[in-house]
Amino acid sequence: MGPRVLEGKIALVTGGSRGIGRAIAQRLGRDGAVVAVAYARDAAAAREVVERIRKDGGRAFALRAELGRHGDAASLWAAFDAHAGEYAPDGGVDIIVNNAGIGRSPDLASLTEEGFDDVFAVNVRAPFFIVQQGLRRLRDGGRIINISSGAARIAMPEIIAYSATKGALDTFTLTLAKELGPRGITVNSVAPGVIDTDVNAGWLRGDPAAEARAASLAALGRVGQPDDVADIVAFLASDDARWVTGQVIDATGGSGL
Numbered sequence: 001m002g003p004r005v006l007e008g009k010i011a012l013v014t015g016g017s018r019g020i021g022r023a024i025a026q027r028l029g030r031d032g033a034v035v036a037v038a039y040a041r042d043a044a045a046a047r048e049v050v051e052r053i054r055k056d057g058g059r060a061f062a063l064r065a066e067l068g069r070h071g072d073a074a075s076l077w078a079a080f081d082a083h084a085g086e087y088a089p090d091g092g093v094d095i096i097v098n099n100a101g102i103g104r105s106p107d108l109a110s111l112t113e114e115g116f117d118d119v120f121a122v123n124v125r126a127p128f129f130i131v132q133q134g135l136r137r138l139r140d141g142g143r144i145i146n147i148s149s150g151a152a153r154i155a156m157p158e159i160i161a162y163s164a165t166k167g168a169l170d171t172f173t174l175t176l177a178k179e180l181g182p183r184g185i186t187v188n189s190v191a192p193g194v195i196d197t198d199v200n201a202g203w204l205r206g207d208p209a210a211e212a213r214a215a216s217l218a219a220l221g222r223v224g225q226p227d228d229v230a231d232i233v234a235f236l237a238s239d240d241a242r243w244v245t246g247q248v249i250d251a252t253g254g255s256g257l
Contacts, residue, residue: 004032010093012036015100017045019197023226029058034087038065068122073129092139098127099147103199105161123165141184148189150252177246186245193252195224219254
C-alpha cells in the first residue's frame with residue numbers, strides 16, 4: 001500500500017459501484033479517504049466496493065442515489081448526511097467526484113426528446129445540483145472532479161447528445177473553478193476515451209477486431225483501463241494538484257491527435 005495522502009479526507013463518488021467509478025472509489029480509499037460510494041440500483045455491487053476498500057485497510061460506506069429525477073441531489077445529500085457524521089463531526093466533504101452518467105445516446109436522427117432529456121438530466125443537471133447543494137458541506141481547499149469524455153473534443157455524430165452533455169460539463173468545470181477559487185477549491189474534468197468497462201463490454205470484449213480498432217484510436221496503442229482514469233483522479237484529489245484548476249485533463253491515451 002502506498003502513502004495515504006488523503007488521510008482524514010471525505011470523498012463522494014457517484015456511480016461508484018461499477019467501472020471507472022469503482023476504480024476511483026477504490027483508489028481514493030487506498031489513499032486514505034473515507035469514501036461514500038453512491039450507486040443507483042446495484043446495491044450488491046456497491047457493497048462489494050465498500051468491502052474491497054475495507055479489506056485494503058480503508059473506510060467506506062454505500063448510499064443509494066438514483067440520478068436523473070428532480071430532487072435527486074437532495075436525496076443524495078440526505079443519504080450522505082445520514083452516514084457522514086460517523087466519520088466527520090461536521091458532516092463535511094472534501095472531494096466530490098461526479099462520475100455517474102448515461103454512457104451513450106443515439107444519433108441525431110434517432111434521438112427522441114425523452115432520450116435527450118434523460119441523458120442531460122443525469123450527465124449535466126445532476127452534477128450541477130449535486131455541487132450546488134454540496135457547497136455548504138464542501139470544505140475550503142476541497143476538490144471537485146467531473147468525469148467528462150474525449151467525445152467532447154472529438155466529433156462523434158453517432159453519440160451527439162452524449163457528447164454535448166460532456167461539453168456542457170467541461171464548461172461547468174471552467175466556470176465553477178473561477179467561482180470557487182477564492183475558497184481554495186479546485187475544479188477539473190477528466191476526459192477518458194474508450195475504457196474497458198461493463199458499459200462497453202457488449203461491443204468490445206471477446207471481439208479481437210473490435211478491440212484492435214479501439215486500440216488503434218489511441219496514440220499509446222491500447223484500450224484504456226479504469227485504473228488509468230482513477231490514477232489521474234487521485235492526483236487531482238491530492239495536494240500535488242493544488243495549482244491545477246479549470247482544466248480538462250485528457251485521458252484518452254492520445255486519441256484523435
